[in-house]
Amino acid sequence: MPNKNFYITTTLPYINAEPHIGFAKEIINADVIARYHALKGDDIFFNTGTDEHGLKIYQKAQGLGVSVDKYCDDSALKFKVLQELLNLSCNSFIRTTDVKHVAAAQEFWRRCEKNGDIYKKKYSTKYCVGCELEKTDSELVDGRCPLHPNAELEIIDEENYFFRFSAYQKKLLKFYEENPEFVVPNHRFNEIKNFVAGGLQDFSVSRLKEKMPWGITVPGDDNQVMYVWFDALVNYISCLGWPNETAEFKNFWPGVQVCGKDNLRQQTAIWQAMLMSAGVANSKQVLVFGFLTLNGQKISKSLGNTIDPRELVEKYGVDPVRYYLLKEVSTFEDGDFSYEKMEKLYNADLANGLGNLVARTSNLLEKNEIELQLVENSDTDFSRAVFAALDEYNFSEALKIVWEKIKQSDEFLSQTTPWKMTEKEQITNTLRPVAQNILNIAYCLQAFLPETAKKILRQFSYAQVKKGDSLFPKIV
RNA sequence: CGCGGGGUAGAGCAGUUGGCAGCUCGCCAGGCCCAUAACCUGGAGGUCGUCGGUUCAAAUCCGACCCCCGCAACCA
Secondary structure: OOOOEEEEEOOOOEOOOOOOHHHHHHHHHHHHHHHHHHHOOOEEEEEEEEEOOOHHHHHHHHHHOOOHHHHHHHHHHHHHOHHHHOOOOOOEEEEOOOHHHHHHHHHHHHHHHHOOOEEEEEEEEEEEOOOOEEEOHHHOEOOEOOOOOOOOEEEEEEEEEEEOHHHHHHHHHHHHHHOOOOEEOHHHHHHHHHHHHOOOOOEEOEEEOOOOOOOOEEOOEEEEEEOHHHHHHOHHHHOOOOOOOOHHHHHHOOOEEEEEHHHHHHHHHHHHHHHHHHOOOOOOEEEEEOOEEEOOEEOOOOOOOOOOHHHHHHHHOHHHHHHHHHHHOOOOOOEEEOHHHHHHHHHHHHHHHHHHHHHHHHHHHHHOOOEOOOOOOOOHHHHHHHHHHHHOOOHHHHHHHHHHHHHHHHHHHHHHOHHHOOOHHHHHHHHHHHHHHHHHHHHHHOOOOHHHHHHHHHHOOOOEOOOOOOOOOOOO
8 A cells, every 4th residue: 555645734823822731632633643644654744833923922022021033932942842742743843933934925925916815905993912803893892802901902094905805705615515524523614614604804914014013024015014814824835845846745735734613714714715815725624623621611811720731741741641632532522621630530541541451461471471472453453443433533432442452451351360370371371362452552552642652562572571660650 | 583512320421324321430339369559240320401292212303492611703
Protein backbone atom coordinates (compact mmCIF):
# COMPACT_ATOMS: atom_id res chain seq x y z
CA MET A 1 0.00 0.00 0.00
CA PRO A 2 1.50 3.34 -1.01
CA ASN A 3 1.96 5.96 1.66
CA LYS A 4 -0.51 8.76 1.71
CA ASN A 5 0.16 12.34 2.65
CA PHE A 6 -1.77 13.66 5.57
CA TYR A 7 -1.84 17.28 6.68
CA ILE A 8 -3.40 18.49 9.90
CA THR A 9 -3.26 21.89 11.54
CA THR A 10 -4.59 23.49 14.69
CA THR A 11 -5.77 27.07 14.86
CA LEU A 12 -3.09 29.49 15.96
CA PRO A 13 -3.66 30.68 19.50
CA TYR A 14 -3.50 34.43 20.02
CA ILE A 15 -0.48 35.10 22.18
CA ASN A 16 -1.88 37.75 24.47
CA ALA A 17 -3.03 35.11 26.94
CA GLU A 18 -1.22 32.20 28.53
CA PRO A 19 -1.71 28.77 26.94
CA HIS A 20 -4.70 27.14 28.53
CA ILE A 21 -6.16 23.73 28.88
CA GLY A 22 -8.76 24.27 26.17
CA PHE A 23 -6.08 24.73 23.56
CA ALA A 24 -4.22 21.78 25.06
CA LYS A 25 -7.26 19.65 24.28
CA GLU A 26 -7.42 20.94 20.73
CA ILE A 27 -3.79 20.23 20.01
CA ILE A 28 -3.76 16.85 21.77
CA ASN A 29 -6.76 15.77 19.72
CA ALA A 30 -4.89 16.82 16.59
CA ASP A 31 -1.81 14.97 17.79
CA VAL A 32 -3.74 11.72 18.26
CA ILE A 33 -5.06 11.99 14.72
CA ALA A 34 -1.59 12.74 13.38
CA ARG A 35 0.00 9.86 15.28
CA TYR A 36 -2.74 7.51 14.15
CA HIS A 37 -2.05 8.37 10.52
CA ALA A 38 1.66 7.98 11.10
CA LEU A 39 1.00 4.54 12.56
CA LYS A 40 -0.86 3.65 9.37
CA GLY A 41 2.21 4.63 7.42
CA ASP A 42 1.11 8.00 6.10
CA ASP A 43 3.51 10.88 5.67
CA ILE A 44 2.51 13.59 8.09
CA PHE A 45 2.65 17.35 8.12
CA PHE A 46 1.39 18.65 11.46
CA ASN A 47 1.24 22.41 11.92
CA THR A 48 0.61 24.70 14.84
CA GLY A 49 2.01 28.09 15.81
CA THR A 50 1.10 31.52 17.11
CA ASP A 51 -1.03 34.45 15.99
CA GLU A 52 0.92 37.59 16.88
CA HIS A 53 -0.44 40.71 15.22
CA GLY A 54 -3.12 43.15 16.29
CA LEU A 55 -3.78 46.06 18.58
CA LYS A 56 -4.10 43.97 21.72
CA ILE A 57 -0.59 42.65 21.34
CA TYR A 58 0.79 46.08 20.53
CA GLN A 59 -0.79 47.66 23.57
CA LYS A 60 0.21 44.86 25.85
CA ALA A 61 3.85 45.18 24.83
CA GLN A 62 3.71 48.92 25.37
CA GLY A 63 2.13 48.41 28.75
CA LEU A 64 4.97 46.12 29.75
CA GLY A 65 7.50 48.58 28.38
CA VAL A 66 9.10 46.07 26.03
CA SER A 67 9.43 46.06 22.27
CA VAL A 68 6.69 44.26 20.41
CA ASP A 69 9.25 41.94 18.89
CA LYS A 70 10.49 40.89 22.26
CA TYR A 71 6.99 40.50 23.63
CA CYS A 72 6.09 38.25 20.71
CA ASP A 73 9.26 36.20 20.99
CA ASP A 74 8.68 35.59 24.68
CA SER A 75 5.02 34.80 24.26
CA ALA A 76 5.48 32.51 21.28
CA LEU A 77 7.97 30.52 23.29
CA LYS A 78 5.30 29.76 25.88
CA PHE A 79 3.30 28.03 23.18
CA LYS A 80 6.22 26.39 21.53
CA VAL A 81 7.17 24.60 24.73
CA LEU A 82 3.81 22.84 24.62
CA GLN A 83 5.26 20.57 21.95
CA GLU A 84 7.62 19.04 24.43
CA LEU A 85 5.37 19.45 27.43
CA LEU A 86 2.46 17.61 25.84
CA ASN A 87 4.63 15.30 23.76
CA LEU A 88 3.23 16.49 20.45
CA SER A 89 4.36 15.25 17.07
CA CYS A 90 4.10 18.61 15.27
CA ASN A 91 6.77 19.22 12.68
CA SER A 92 5.80 22.82 11.93
CA PHE A 93 5.47 25.83 14.19
CA ILE A 94 4.56 28.95 12.30
CA ARG A 95 4.46 32.46 13.70
CA THR A 96 2.46 35.07 11.85
CA THR A 97 5.47 37.35 12.24
CA ASP A 98 7.67 34.92 10.29
CA VAL A 99 9.05 36.46 7.12
CA LYS A 100 7.62 33.74 4.91
CA HIS A 101 4.20 34.14 6.45
CA VAL A 102 4.21 37.91 5.97
CA ALA A 103 5.11 37.48 2.31
CA ALA A 104 2.43 34.83 1.88
CA ALA A 105 -0.26 36.96 3.51
CA GLN A 106 0.60 39.83 1.18
CA GLU A 107 0.50 37.62 -1.87
CA PHE A 108 -2.81 36.18 -0.71
CA TRP A 109 -4.17 39.70 -0.41
CA ARG A 110 -2.98 40.55 -3.93
CA ARG A 111 -4.77 37.55 -5.36
CA CYS A 112 -8.02 38.38 -3.61
CA GLU A 113 -7.68 41.97 -4.78
CA LYS A 114 -6.92 40.90 -8.30
CA ASN A 115 -10.07 38.84 -8.21
CA GLY A 116 -12.03 41.97 -7.32
CA ASP A 117 -12.88 40.93 -3.79
CA ILE A 118 -11.08 43.68 -1.92
CA TYR A 119 -12.33 47.24 -2.08
CA LYS A 120 -12.06 50.45 -0.08
CA LYS A 121 -14.95 51.82 1.90
CA LYS A 122 -15.47 54.61 4.40
CA TYR A 123 -17.29 53.70 7.55
CA SER A 124 -17.75 54.56 11.18
CA THR A 125 -18.11 52.10 13.98
CA LYS A 126 -17.49 51.37 17.61
CA TYR A 127 -14.53 49.21 18.29
CA CYS A 128 -13.65 47.19 21.37
CA VAL A 129 -9.92 46.84 21.86
CA GLY A 130 -10.45 43.84 24.11
CA CYS A 131 -12.25 41.90 21.41
CA GLU A 132 -10.26 43.35 18.54
CA LEU A 133 -13.62 43.86 16.99
CA GLU A 134 -16.10 46.37 15.90
CA LYS A 135 -19.26 46.24 17.91
CA THR A 136 -22.78 46.84 16.81
CA ASP A 137 -25.08 48.71 19.19
CA SER A 138 -27.09 45.57 19.76
CA GLU A 139 -24.02 43.91 21.20
CA LEU A 140 -23.34 46.61 23.75
CA VAL A 141 -24.61 46.79 27.28
CA ASP A 142 -24.96 50.31 28.67
CA GLY A 143 -22.83 51.54 25.81
CA ARG A 144 -19.98 49.23 26.77
CA CYS A 145 -18.70 45.90 25.59
CA PRO A 146 -20.12 43.30 27.97
CA LEU A 147 -17.00 41.19 27.65
CA HIS A 148 -14.64 44.03 28.41
CA PRO A 149 -16.62 46.55 30.45
CA ASN A 150 -13.46 48.28 31.63
CA ALA A 151 -12.17 49.04 28.17
CA GLU A 152 -13.22 52.27 26.50
CA LEU A 153 -14.89 51.76 23.15
CA GLU A 154 -13.14 53.52 20.34
CA ILE A 155 -15.07 55.24 17.61
CA ILE A 156 -13.55 54.32 14.32
CA ASP A 157 -14.27 56.62 11.46
CA GLU A 158 -11.98 55.73 8.66
CA GLU A 159 -11.51 54.30 5.25
CA ASN A 160 -10.60 50.64 5.24
CA TYR A 161 -10.40 47.78 2.84
CA PHE A 162 -13.27 45.31 2.80
CA PHE A 163 -13.47 41.71 1.72
CA ARG A 164 -16.40 40.84 -0.51
CA PHE A 165 -17.64 38.02 1.70
CA SER A 166 -21.18 38.51 0.43
CA ALA A 167 -20.13 37.31 -3.02
CA TYR A 168 -19.39 33.86 -1.64
CA GLN A 169 -22.71 32.89 -0.17
CA LYS A 170 -23.82 30.71 -3.07
CA LYS A 171 -20.38 29.28 -3.69
CA LEU A 172 -20.03 28.30 -0.06
CA LEU A 173 -23.43 26.65 0.03
CA LYS A 174 -22.62 24.73 -3.11
CA PHE A 175 -19.29 23.69 -1.68
CA TYR A 176 -20.97 22.46 1.51
CA GLU A 177 -23.46 20.49 -0.50
CA GLU A 178 -20.77 18.85 -2.58
CA ASN A 179 -18.70 17.98 0.48
CA PRO A 180 -21.04 16.44 3.03
CA GLU A 181 -18.15 15.48 5.30
CA PHE A 182 -16.59 18.94 5.27
CA VAL A 183 -17.49 19.93 8.82
CA VAL A 184 -17.57 17.44 11.67
CA PRO A 185 -19.68 17.08 13.78
CA ASN A 186 -22.83 17.37 11.77
CA HIS A 187 -24.63 19.77 14.06
CA ARG A 188 -21.83 22.29 13.58
CA PHE A 189 -22.10 21.80 9.86
CA ASN A 190 -25.79 22.60 10.05
CA GLU A 191 -25.01 25.63 12.12
CA ILE A 192 -22.65 27.12 9.56
CA LYS A 193 -24.96 26.23 6.68
CA ASN A 194 -27.75 28.14 8.41
CA PHE A 195 -25.46 31.04 9.05
CA VAL A 196 -24.31 31.31 5.45
CA ALA A 197 -27.81 30.77 4.12
CA GLY A 198 -28.92 33.67 6.30
CA GLY A 199 -26.83 36.10 4.30
CA LEU A 200 -23.26 37.37 4.48
CA GLN A 201 -21.93 40.84 4.99
CA ASP A 202 -18.60 42.10 3.74
CA PHE A 203 -16.16 42.72 6.55
CA SER A 204 -13.25 45.06 6.95
CA VAL A 205 -9.85 43.53 6.51
CA SER A 206 -7.52 46.42 7.22
CA ARG A 207 -6.69 49.11 9.76
CA LEU A 208 -5.02 52.50 9.50
CA LYS A 209 -1.37 52.00 10.24
CA GLU A 210 -1.10 55.26 12.17
CA LYS A 211 -3.60 53.92 14.68
CA MET A 212 -2.49 50.34 14.66
CA PRO A 213 1.07 49.82 13.47
CA TRP A 214 1.43 46.17 14.49
CA GLY A 215 0.31 44.29 11.43
CA ILE A 216 1.24 43.25 7.94
CA THR A 217 1.37 46.16 5.49
CA VAL A 218 -1.31 46.09 2.82
CA PRO A 219 0.32 45.60 -0.57
CA GLY A 220 0.29 48.88 -2.45
CA ASP A 221 -0.91 50.96 0.49
CA ASP A 222 1.65 51.84 3.12
CA ASN A 223 -0.97 53.56 5.23
CA GLN A 224 -2.88 50.39 6.02
CA VAL A 225 -2.17 47.09 7.71
CA MET A 226 -4.14 43.90 7.45
CA TYR A 227 -6.75 43.03 9.99
CA VAL A 228 -5.36 40.30 12.19
CA TRP A 229 -7.86 37.63 11.17
CA PHE A 230 -7.17 38.02 7.50
CA ASP A 231 -3.46 37.67 8.00
CA ALA A 232 -3.63 34.81 10.50
CA LEU A 233 -5.80 32.47 8.46
CA VAL A 234 -3.23 32.36 5.70
CA ASN A 235 -0.89 30.46 8.03
CA TYR A 236 -2.50 27.16 7.09
CA ILE A 237 -0.89 27.40 3.70
CA SER A 238 2.05 29.70 4.35
CA CYS A 239 3.47 27.04 6.65
CA LEU A 240 3.61 24.74 3.62
CA GLY A 241 5.58 27.30 1.66
CA TRP A 242 2.72 28.78 -0.35
CA PRO A 243 2.72 30.79 -2.63
CA ASN A 244 5.83 28.97 -3.77
CA GLU A 245 5.14 25.70 -5.50
CA THR A 246 6.94 23.76 -2.82
CA ALA A 247 6.80 20.00 -2.52
CA GLU A 248 5.11 20.44 0.86
CA PHE A 249 2.33 22.52 -0.58
CA LYS A 250 1.77 20.23 -3.52
CA ASN A 251 1.86 17.11 -1.39
CA PHE A 252 -0.07 18.20 1.64
CA TRP A 253 -2.66 20.82 0.76
CA PRO A 254 -5.62 20.54 1.19
CA GLY A 255 -5.59 19.29 4.75
CA VAL A 256 -7.63 18.75 7.86
CA GLN A 257 -8.10 21.67 10.21
CA VAL A 258 -9.18 21.50 13.80
CA CYS A 259 -10.62 24.32 15.91
CA GLY A 260 -12.71 25.14 18.93
CA LYS A 261 -16.40 25.75 18.41
CA ASP A 262 -15.91 29.50 18.73
CA ASN A 263 -13.91 29.41 15.54
CA LEU A 264 -16.55 27.81 13.37
CA ARG A 265 -17.19 30.86 11.19
CA GLN A 266 -13.58 31.78 10.70
CA GLN A 267 -12.54 28.33 9.62
CA THR A 268 -15.52 26.97 7.75
CA ALA A 269 -16.87 30.10 6.08
CA ILE A 270 -14.55 33.11 6.08
CA TRP A 271 -11.35 31.21 5.38
CA GLN A 272 -13.05 29.05 2.77
CA ALA A 273 -14.33 32.15 0.98
CA MET A 274 -10.85 33.63 1.12
CA LEU A 275 -9.39 30.48 -0.42
CA MET A 276 -11.96 30.60 -3.21
CA SER A 277 -11.12 34.21 -3.84
CA ALA A 278 -7.39 33.57 -4.01
CA GLY A 279 -7.90 30.54 -6.24
CA VAL A 280 -6.53 28.04 -3.76
CA ALA A 281 -8.20 24.69 -3.08
CA ASN A 282 -10.52 24.57 -0.09
CA SER A 283 -9.61 22.76 3.10
CA LYS A 284 -10.37 19.06 3.13
CA GLN A 285 -12.19 18.95 6.42
CA VAL A 286 -12.70 21.00 9.56
CA LEU A 287 -13.16 19.31 12.92
CA VAL A 288 -14.90 21.49 15.45
CA PHE A 289 -14.24 20.57 19.07
CA GLY A 290 -16.25 21.46 22.16
CA PHE A 291 -15.16 23.54 25.11
CA LEU A 292 -13.90 22.65 28.51
CA THR A 293 -15.35 23.89 31.73
CA LEU A 294 -13.51 23.84 35.03
CA ASN A 295 -15.59 22.37 37.85
CA GLY A 296 -18.63 23.00 35.69
CA GLN A 297 -17.83 26.68 35.22
CA LYS A 298 -16.87 28.44 32.05
CA ILE A 299 -13.13 29.03 31.93
CA SER A 300 -12.32 32.69 31.65
CA LYS A 301 -9.74 35.13 32.79
CA SER A 302 -12.29 37.35 34.44
CA LEU A 303 -13.38 34.48 36.68
CA GLY A 304 -9.73 33.81 37.38
CA ASN A 305 -10.19 30.09 36.90
CA THR A 306 -7.80 29.46 34.06
CA ILE A 307 -5.67 26.38 34.33
CA ASP A 308 -2.15 26.03 33.03
CA PRO A 309 -1.37 22.78 31.20
CA ARG A 310 2.17 22.95 32.53
CA GLU A 311 0.94 22.78 36.09
CA LEU A 312 -1.09 19.68 35.28
CA VAL A 313 1.74 17.93 33.50
CA GLU A 314 4.13 18.65 36.34
CA LYS A 315 1.68 17.23 38.81
CA TYR A 316 0.42 14.15 36.96
CA GLY A 317 2.68 13.56 33.96
CA VAL A 318 2.00 14.03 30.27
CA ASP A 319 0.16 10.83 29.51
CA PRO A 320 -2.30 11.08 32.40
CA VAL A 321 -3.23 14.57 31.23
CA ARG A 322 -3.59 13.36 27.66
CA TYR A 323 -5.60 10.39 28.89
CA TYR A 324 -8.01 12.58 30.81
CA LEU A 325 -8.64 14.91 27.89
CA LEU A 326 -9.13 12.02 25.49
CA LYS A 327 -11.12 9.63 27.62
CA GLU A 328 -13.17 11.82 29.91
CA VAL A 329 -13.88 14.66 27.51
CA SER A 330 -15.84 13.79 24.41
CA THR A 331 -14.30 15.01 21.20
CA PHE A 332 -17.01 17.26 19.90
CA GLU A 333 -19.15 18.08 22.93
CA ASP A 334 -18.27 20.25 25.87
CA GLY A 335 -16.51 18.56 28.74
CA ASP A 336 -15.43 19.33 32.24
CA PHE A 337 -12.12 19.25 34.06
CA SER A 338 -11.63 18.93 37.78
CA TYR A 339 -8.70 17.78 39.87
CA GLU A 340 -10.99 15.39 41.68
CA LYS A 341 -12.04 13.66 38.46
CA MET A 342 -8.46 13.73 37.22
CA GLU A 343 -7.23 11.84 40.26
CA LYS A 344 -10.09 9.36 40.25
CA LEU A 345 -9.52 8.55 36.62
CA TYR A 346 -5.78 8.33 37.14
CA ASN A 347 -6.10 5.80 39.93
CA ALA A 348 -8.88 3.77 38.39
CA ASP A 349 -7.65 3.45 34.82
CA LEU A 350 -3.94 4.16 34.88
CA ALA A 351 -2.65 3.02 38.28
CA ASN A 352 -5.08 0.17 39.07
CA GLY A 353 -5.81 -0.66 35.46
CA LEU A 354 -2.99 -0.48 32.95
CA GLY A 355 -0.13 0.11 35.40
CA ASN A 356 -1.11 -2.72 37.72
CA LEU A 357 -1.70 -5.21 34.92
CA VAL A 358 1.74 -4.51 33.49
CA ALA A 359 3.28 -4.78 36.97
CA ARG A 360 1.69 -8.08 37.94
CA THR A 361 2.34 -9.67 34.56
CA SER A 362 5.94 -8.53 34.24
CA ASN A 363 6.58 -9.57 37.83
CA LEU A 364 5.34 -13.11 37.18
CA LEU A 365 7.39 -13.28 34.01
CA GLU A 366 10.55 -12.15 35.73
CA LYS A 367 10.13 -14.25 38.85
CA ASN A 368 9.56 -17.43 36.86
CA GLU A 369 12.23 -16.56 34.30
CA ILE A 370 9.80 -17.00 31.46
CA GLU A 371 11.07 -16.36 27.95
CA LEU A 372 8.61 -15.32 25.28
CA GLN A 373 8.58 -14.41 21.62
CA LEU A 374 5.84 -11.83 21.17
CA VAL A 375 4.56 -10.24 18.00
CA GLU A 376 3.56 -6.60 17.73
CA ASN A 377 -0.08 -6.04 16.77
CA SER A 378 -0.82 -9.77 16.60
CA ASP A 379 -4.55 -9.24 17.17
CA THR A 380 -5.67 -7.21 14.18
CA ASP A 381 -9.35 -7.58 15.08
CA PHE A 382 -8.55 -5.68 18.22
CA SER A 383 -6.50 -2.91 16.61
CA ARG A 384 -9.08 -2.62 13.84
CA ALA A 385 -11.82 -2.04 16.40
CA VAL A 386 -9.75 0.66 18.10
CA PHE A 387 -8.91 2.31 14.79
CA ALA A 388 -12.52 2.20 13.65
CA ALA A 389 -13.41 4.38 16.62
CA LEU A 390 -10.46 6.63 15.75
CA ASP A 391 -11.72 6.98 12.21
CA GLU A 392 -14.82 8.55 13.72
CA TYR A 393 -12.68 10.70 16.03
CA ASN A 394 -14.29 8.94 18.97
CA PHE A 395 -11.22 8.86 21.20
CA SER A 396 -13.17 7.97 24.29
CA GLU A 397 -14.69 4.91 22.64
CA ALA A 398 -11.33 3.83 21.27
CA LEU A 399 -9.81 3.96 24.74
CA LYS A 400 -12.80 2.13 26.15
CA ILE A 401 -12.09 -0.74 23.78
CA VAL A 402 -8.47 -0.79 24.90
CA TRP A 403 -9.46 -0.82 28.55
CA GLU A 404 -11.86 -3.70 28.01
CA LYS A 405 -8.83 -5.68 26.90
CA ILE A 406 -7.10 -4.73 30.14
CA LYS A 407 -10.09 -5.89 32.14
CA GLN A 408 -10.23 -9.18 30.23
CA SER A 409 -6.58 -9.78 31.00
CA ASP A 410 -7.11 -9.16 34.72
CA GLU A 411 -10.05 -11.55 34.68
CA PHE A 412 -8.01 -14.16 32.88
CA LEU A 413 -5.24 -13.96 35.47
CA SER A 414 -7.72 -14.30 38.31
CA GLN A 415 -9.29 -17.34 36.72
CA THR A 416 -6.10 -19.14 35.77
CA THR A 417 -4.04 -18.20 38.88
CA PRO A 418 -0.61 -18.72 37.32
CA TRP A 419 1.04 -17.83 40.67
CA LYS A 420 -0.14 -21.16 42.04
CA MET A 421 1.38 -23.15 39.19
CA THR A 422 4.64 -25.02 39.47
CA GLU A 423 5.25 -26.31 35.95
CA LYS A 424 7.19 -23.73 33.97
CA GLU A 425 5.58 -24.73 30.71
CA GLN A 426 2.13 -24.28 32.17
CA ILE A 427 3.05 -20.88 33.58
CA THR A 428 4.49 -19.87 30.23
CA ASN A 429 1.38 -20.91 28.36
CA THR A 430 -0.80 -19.02 30.78
CA LEU A 431 1.20 -15.80 30.76
CA ARG A 432 1.92 -15.71 27.06
CA PRO A 433 -1.56 -14.52 25.95
CA VAL A 434 -1.61 -11.89 28.70
CA ALA A 435 1.80 -10.56 27.72
CA GLN A 436 0.72 -10.60 24.11
CA ASN A 437 -2.40 -8.59 25.03
CA ILE A 438 -0.24 -6.02 26.77
CA LEU A 439 1.94 -5.66 23.71
CA ASN A 440 -1.12 -5.28 21.49
CA ILE A 441 -2.51 -2.68 23.87
CA ALA A 442 0.76 -0.75 23.77
CA TYR A 443 0.73 -0.85 19.99
CA CYS A 444 -2.66 0.88 19.88
CA LEU A 445 -1.78 3.30 22.65
CA GLN A 446 1.02 4.80 20.57
CA ALA A 447 -1.50 7.27 19.16
CA PHE A 448 -2.87 8.26 22.56
CA LEU A 449 -0.19 7.83 25.21
CA PRO A 450 3.06 7.82 23.24
CA GLU A 451 5.38 7.85 26.24
CA THR A 452 3.65 4.99 28.03
CA ALA A 453 3.30 2.98 24.84
CA LYS A 454 7.00 3.36 24.17
CA LYS A 455 7.91 2.17 27.66
CA ILE A 456 5.71 -0.92 27.40
CA LEU A 457 6.81 -1.79 23.88
CA ARG A 458 10.38 -1.59 25.06
CA GLN A 459 9.78 -3.58 28.23
CA PHE A 460 8.00 -6.38 26.37
CA SER A 461 10.39 -6.46 23.45
CA TYR A 462 12.91 -8.51 25.44
CA ALA A 463 12.52 -12.29 25.49
CA GLN A 464 12.96 -12.16 29.24
CA VAL A 465 10.61 -9.43 30.46
CA LYS A 466 11.71 -7.58 33.60
CA LYS A 467 9.40 -5.96 36.07
CA GLY A 468 10.79 -2.42 35.95
CA ASP A 469 9.41 0.69 37.59
CA SER A 470 5.70 1.19 38.00
CA LEU A 471 4.16 3.15 35.15
CA PHE A 472 1.66 5.11 37.22
CA PRO A 473 2.27 5.27 40.95
CA LYS A 474 -1.02 5.48 42.72
CA ILE A 475 -2.11 8.87 44.02
CA VAL A 476 -3.02 8.66 47.68
C1' C B 1 -40.88 32.84 16.42
C1' G B 2 -32.36 34.08 16.61
C1' C B 3 -28.60 29.48 16.68
C1' G B 4 -26.82 25.16 19.03
C1' G B 5 -26.01 21.55 23.05
C1' G B 6 -27.93 18.98 27.23
C1' G B 7 -31.71 16.65 31.08
C1' U B 8 -30.52 8.26 31.84
C1' A B 9 -28.65 4.79 39.40
C1' G B 10 -25.79 8.96 44.95
C1' A B 11 -21.86 11.46 41.40
C1' G B 12 -19.85 11.62 36.31
C1' C B 13 -21.24 9.70 31.65
C1' A B 14 -22.37 5.94 27.26
C1' G B 15 -26.43 4.31 24.72
C1' U B 16 -31.29 6.68 18.27
C1' U B 17 -31.25 1.85 11.19
C1' G B 18 -37.12 1.16 17.93
C1' G B 19 -36.21 -5.06 20.65
C1' C B 20 -34.65 -7.69 28.30
C1' A B 21 -31.53 -0.13 30.57
C1' G B 22 -25.29 -0.04 30.44
C1' C B 23 -20.10 1.89 32.02
C1' U B 24 -16.75 4.23 35.69
C1' C B 25 -16.47 6.09 40.68
C1' G B 26 -18.86 5.48 45.41
C1' C B 27 -21.69 1.87 48.70
C1' C B 28 -22.68 -3.49 50.70
C1' A B 29 -21.19 -8.78 50.83
C1' G B 30 -17.75 -12.52 49.40
C1' G B 31 -13.18 -14.39 46.97
C1' C B 32 -8.06 -14.06 45.92
C1' C B 33 -3.20 -12.86 47.66
C1' C B 34 0.97 -12.66 41.53
C1' A B 35 0.49 -7.19 41.45
C1' U B 36 0.86 -0.32 42.71
C1' A B 37 -3.89 -1.89 50.04
C1' A B 38 -4.00 -3.67 43.73
C1' C B 39 -7.20 -7.83 41.12
C1' C B 40 -11.85 -11.15 40.65
C1' U B 41 -17.19 -12.48 41.81
C1' G B 42 -22.01 -11.15 43.49
C1' G B 43 -25.51 -7.32 45.33
C1' A B 44 -28.34 -2.78 46.43
C1' G B 45 -29.61 1.54 43.69
C1' G B 46 -33.14 4.27 37.63
C1' U B 47 -41.34 5.82 36.60
C1' C B 48 -34.35 7.28 30.93
C1' G B 49 -36.99 16.04 32.45
C1' U B 50 -42.91 16.38 31.94
C1' C B 51 -47.38 15.35 29.20
C1' G B 52 -49.54 13.27 24.93
C1' G B 53 -49.11 10.38 20.17
C1' U B 54 -47.33 6.31 16.64
C1' U B 55 -46.14 0.93 17.46
C1' C B 56 -46.74 -5.88 19.19
C1' A B 57 -42.58 -3.02 21.28
C1' A B 58 -40.05 3.87 22.63
C1' A B 59 -34.31 6.41 26.39
C1' U B 60 -34.51 5.85 20.92
C1' C B 61 -39.62 8.10 16.20
C1' C B 62 -43.57 12.40 16.18
C1' G B 63 -45.95 16.73 18.83
C1' A B 64 -46.31 20.17 22.94
C1' C B 65 -44.17 21.95 27.32
C1' C B 66 -40.54 22.64 31.63
C1' C B 67 -35.47 23.25 33.28
C1' C B 68 -29.94 23.90 32.72
C1' C B 69 -25.67 25.58 29.57
C1' G B 70 -23.07 27.87 25.59
C1' C B 71 -23.15 31.18 21.28
C1' A B 72 -25.43 35.58 18.78
C1' A B 73 -19.74 37.94 12.85
C1' C B 74 -16.80 36.71 19.26
C1' C B 75 -13.10 33.90 23.36
C1' A B 76 -9.64 27.28 22.18
